[in-house]
Amino acid sequence: MNFTAAILGCGNRGAETYAKLLAEKENFSIVSLCERDGERLAYYGELFSVPSEARFSSEEPFFERKRADLLVIATMDADHVRQAVKALSLGYDLLLEKPVSDKREELEELLAAQKKYGGKVVVCHVLRYAPAFVKAAELLKEGRIGKLVAIQSLEQVAYWHEAHSYVRGNWRSRKDTAPMILAKCCHDLDLLQYYANSRAKSVSSVGDLVWFKPENAPAGAAKRCLDCKYVETCPYSAKRIYVDTWKAGGQLPAVWPQTQITSEYPLTEEKLYRAIREGAYGRCVYFCDNDVVDHQLTDIVFENGVKATLTMTAFTAGIGRIMRFFGTLGEIVLDEGEDLLSLKPFGGEREDFRISALGEMDSGHGGGDRGLVDTLYEVLCGKEGETSLERSVESHLMAICAEESRLKEGALVYVHGEPRP
Numbered sequence: 001m002n003f004t005a006a007i008l009g010c011g012n013r014g015a016e017t018y019a020k021l022l023a024e025k026e027n028f029s030i031v032s033l034c035e036r037d038g039e040r041l042a043y044y045g046e047l048f049s050v051p052s053e054a055r056f057s058s059e060e061p062f063f064e065r066k067r068a069d070l071l072v073i074a075t076m077d078a079d080h081v082r083q084a085v086k087a088l089s090l091g092y093d094l095l096l097e098k099p100v101s102d103k104r105e106e107l108e109e110l111l112a113a114q115k116k117y118g119g120k121v122v123v124c125h126v127l128r129y130a131p132a133f134v135k136a137a138e139l140l141k142e143g144r145i146g147k148l149v150a151i152q153s154l155e156q157v158a159y160w161h162e163a164h165s166y167v168r169g170n171w172r173s174r175k176d177t178a179p180m181i182l183a184k185c186c187h188d189l190d191l192l193q194y195y196a197n198s199r200a201k202s203v204s205s206v207g208d209l210v211w212f213k214p215e216n217a218p219a220g221a222a223k224r225c226l227d228c229k230y231v232e233t234c235p236y237s238a239k240r241i242y243v244d245t246w247k248a249g250g251q252l253p254a255v256w257p258q259t260q261i262t263s264e265y266p267l268t269e270e271k272l273y274r275a276i277r278e279g280a281y282g283r284c285v286y287f288c289d290n291d292v293v294d295h296q297l298t299d300i301v302f303e304n305g306v307k308a309t310l311t312m313t314a315f316t317a318g319i320g321r322i323m324r325f326f327g328t329l330g331e332i333v334l335d336e337g338e339d340l341l342s343l344k345p346f347g348g349e350r351e352d353f354r355i356s357a358l359g360e361m362d363s364g365h366g367g368g369d370r371g372l373v374d375t376l377y378e379v380l381c382g383k384e385g386e387t388s389l390e391r392s393v394e395s396h397l398m399a400i401c402a403e404e405s406r407l408k409e410g411a412l413v414y415v416h417g418e419p420r421p
Contacts, residue, residue, distance in 0.1 A: 002027050003380055004068035006092075007044075008059065008083060010035035012256050013097055013124070014074025015044045017364060021373040022072075023048055028377070032067035034059055039263040059083065066090040070380065073097060076170065077178045081106040084121070085113040093120040093380055099186045100389070100396055102178040102403070107393050114389055122376055122385050123392035125190045129371025131359030132341055133191060136325070136334050140195060144343055145327030151195060151308040154322040155188050156337070162294055162314030163236045164257045167212045168281045172290035180292045181205065181406070182399035185312050187365075188321065189300075189402075190387075190395035195325070198304035199394060199416065205402040206410040207296025207312070217286035224282050226273075236285040238276040246272060298402045336366065 005028050007019050015035075022028040030048040034056040035041040045055045056062035063086050071092040073083050081101045084094055100123060101107055114121055127133045140148060157166075166184070171177045181189075193200060222228035225238040234240070246258050246267065253266035262275040276282030294314040301307055320336030330345035334355075341353040360367045372387070379385040401413040 001381055002029070003070055003377070004029055004031045005070040005072060006030070006032035006034070006062075006068040007072045007074070008034045008062070008087075009073065009075035009097075010037070010040045010044045011074060012260055014072055015040070016254065016256070016259060017369055018072050018074065018095060018124075018373065019044065019048060021370055025373070025377070028070075032056070032062070034062040037263050043263070043265050063087075063090065066092060069093060070095060070376075076176070077102070077183065078176065081110050084110055088113045088117040088119045088121075091117070091119065095122050095124065095376060096389070097124045098392070099178045099182045099399070100392060102182050102396070102400055104397070104400060107396055111389060111393065120379055121389040122372070122379055123387045123389055124372060125187060125387040125392060125395075126365045126368035126372045127187045127191055128194060128368070128386045129375060130366040130368030131371075132334060132336065132355040132366055133368070134371075135341055135353060135358050136323070136332060137195065139332055139343055140325065140327075144330060144345065145325060145332055146329030148195070148306055148325060148327050150306065150326045151192055152324040152326070153188055153192060153308065153310045155185055155310065155312040156316035156319055156321065157184060157312060157314045158316050158319035159235055159314060160241045161257075161319060162212075163241065163285050164260070164281070166292050166294070166314070167236075167285045167288050167290045168238075168283055169260065172288060172292060174291050177292075179399070179403040181207075181296050181298065181312065181402045182396065183292075185296075185298075185310060186395060186399060188310055188312070189398045190392065191323075192300060192308045192310065193302075193395050193398065194386075196302040196304065196306040196308065198302040198306060200300050200398045200401075201303045201416075201419070202301045202412055202414050203298060203398055203401040203405055204410050204412050205296060205298040205405040207293045207406055209291065209293050211294055211314075212285050212288065212290055214286055217284065221284055221286060223284050223287045224277075225284060226277050226282060228284065238282045242276055242281065243269060243272050293406075296402070296406060298405075300398060 005022050007014050032054040033050050041055050071087045072095045074097040165171050171183045225231050231237050231239050242258055258267055261281040262271050264271040296312045298310040318337045323334040325332040333342045339355045343351040375385055397415050401415050405411050405413045
């Protein structure tokens with residue numbers, strides 16, 4: 001069985017990730033694109049051999065009729081539900097980038113639309129398909145550490161990633177996007193709910209913005225990196241993050257995050273310098289219009305009694321997740337940075353697994369991007385997927401409650417209403 005696909009939003013996820021993976025498969029063909037950036041639209045239109053009449057620079061003409069069997073929605077967070085409801089009404093099946101929404105009423109609206117129109121919706125919680133996280137789930141289900149009691153999860157955002165996405169980038173402003181606990185940690189919350197195998201009962205959370213503010217700028221810092229005397233020494237220097245790392249990595253023709261700051265492909269040093277000289281990604285991190293948190297700590301109690309803590313922080317040198325699972329008969333430690341998954345049974349012999357040896361790692365999110373697209377075909381053929389819309393909603397509700405709690409200085413919030421006395 002073969003399927004046609006349309007891409008709405010030709011950015012790093014929509015075109016550079018999902019469209020490229022779909023294009024590799026003989027069962028999919030990309031037949032239409034919608035992207036407001038003209039250069040991106042032209043570039044990916046040629047790359048995927050999409051005829052000019054099937055390329056759209058705005059969504060209004062694109063949504064005049066159904067363009068394909070599958071629609072990949074990879075636009076900004078606030079647009080997801082509106083576009084998904086429209087697409088379902090036209091008869092599309094959807095691959096929907098996360099987060100879906102940070103509003104309960106929108107989640108309910110989308111669930112109702114799916115029920116009304118019947119389309120399949122796969123949410124891009126790609127880590128459920130990544131070999132390391134799949135292996136951890138298998139060990140838990142096999143009872144290798146007995147009864148699961150608690151989970152400790154650390155999301156290392158990394159200093160440079162915080163600067164790129166949440167200070168200079170698209171997710172820097174609360175009015176334009178979902179809160180960071182959802183924008184960055186929807187994967188983590190989804191995994192916690194997946195491993196706990198239960199709905200969440202209550203959430204409490206604290207966090208704020210402490211560092212990326214004007215009062216913390218070094219003395220004499222300029223408002224743009226290339227004009228600043230600290231351009232070669234500041235760890236947040238746009239030159240160091242974008243140009244120097246690109247050169248050190250072998251000057252690849254397309255690599256993230258460099259592809260995010262310019263739509264001039266293929267990449268060159270001159271194009272990167274132009275982007276940071278003129279664009280938003282060349283601003284000093286202490287003089288941006290950001291207002292999202294740079295750290296947040298969240299506690300969760302699940303209905304089955306499992307407890308979990310999630311720490312999200314910008315202030316780490318490395319990137320990647322560290323998860324510890326505490327059971328009555330043992331412990332599991334998953335450390336992406338160390339490439340290691342360890343099973344530590346009490347009184348027994350430790351068993352180590354190299355994450356890189358657990359499965360294919362030739363795509364983003366530890367192989368999860370490819371795993372998601374592989375599973376997508378099976379879902380379109382009728383198989384139930386791990387990341388259906390209904391399953392995904394639970395982690396979104398957890399994030400909504402975490403942000404509500406944070407704004408109330410850590411007050412306890414019940415996810416599905418206060419329990420009866």
